[in-house]
Amino acid sequence: xxxxxxxxxxxxxxxxxxxxxxxTYTATGYPxxxxxxxxxxxGLQLLLKATKADDxxxxxxxxxxxxxxxTSFHLEKGSxxxxxxxxxxxxxxxxxxxxxxxxxxxxxxxxxxxxx
Amino acid sequence: xxxxxxxxxxxxxxxxxxxxIECRSLDFQATxxxxxxxxxKQSLMLMATSNEGSKATYEQGVEKDKFLINHASLTLSxxxxxxxxxxxxxFYICSARDRTGANSPLHFGNGxxxxxx
Numbered sequence: 001x002x003x004x005x006x007x008x009x010x011x012x013x014x015x016x017x018x019x020x021x022x023x024t025y026t027a028t029g030y031p032x033x034x035x036x037x038x039x040x041x042x043g044l045q046l047l048l049k050a051t052k053a054d055d056x057x058x059x060x061x062x063x064x065x066x067x068x069x070x071t072s073f074h075l076e077k078g079s080x081x082x083x084x085x086x087x088x089x090x091x092x093x094x095x096x097x098x099x100x101x102x103x104x105x106x107x108x109x110x111x112x113x114x115x116x
Numbered sequence: 117x118x119x120x121x122x123x124x125x126x127x128x129x130x131x132x133x134x135x136x137i138e139c140r141s142l143d144f145q146a147t148x149x150x151x152x153x154x155x156x157k158q159s160l161m162l163m164a165t166s167n168e169g170s171k172a173t174y175e176q177g178v179e180k181d182k183f184l185i186n187h188a189s190l191t192l193s194x195x196x197x198x199x200x201x202x203x204x205x206x207f208y209i210c211s212a213r214d215r216t217g218a219n220s221p222l223h224f225g226n227g228x229x230x231x232x233x
Contacts, residue, residue: 111157
């Protein structure tokens with residue numbers, strides 16, 4: 001079945017440090033991949049997505065590349081800010097799930113804490 | 117942009133009572149809405165898929181008689197936690213997809229923190 005695995009948190013970084021949050025997936029077929037961000041006390045916001053192999057999603061300085069050969073979609077940012085402190089979720093949706101309305105399968109989330 | 121409003125944001129109720137949570141798409145129509153449950157420091161677990169005008173589809177292990185879902189219109193879905201118990205305390209999040217956008221992303225509400233005492 002479909003699943004998403006993320007690196008465990010919390011991840012604590014100093015401001016301007018380089019960020020990598022690993023995400024790997026298991027899926028039949030060719031899923032679409034997403035990163036969502038959840039700020040404290042809020043719902044989820046779409047951060048970026050990629051719909052096919054070798055696509056790179058990017059937004060707000062974050063980026064992730066869809067790697068089919070390694071079934072990965074690692075999130076990176078070159079220089080994090082305190083305001084990036086949040087929980088980050090990797091997710092996938094394959095064609096079957098899409099035909100079921102587009103439900104997502106989420107990873108367990110990785111908490112990021114950025115210190116000034 | 118597309119907005120999903122969830123209400124209430126927080127609710128405290130006594131054990132044995134029922135609680136209703138509303139999820140509204142404010143500026144788009146949503147044929148399908150999803151209800152998730154999130155435990156502290158854990159991922160979102162899909163509870164059910166809510167389809168406008170028809171019965172909800174529940175994920176395995178979710179009690180449909182306990183978590184009643186109604187999707188009466190294209191802009192409103194409700195989740196009712198019946199006979200709530202302390203173990204139902206959690207963060208519940210809804211999401212919706214714009215029916216007009218085949219590749220449109222899911223939009224999430226800000227969640228409801230339920231505490232059952």
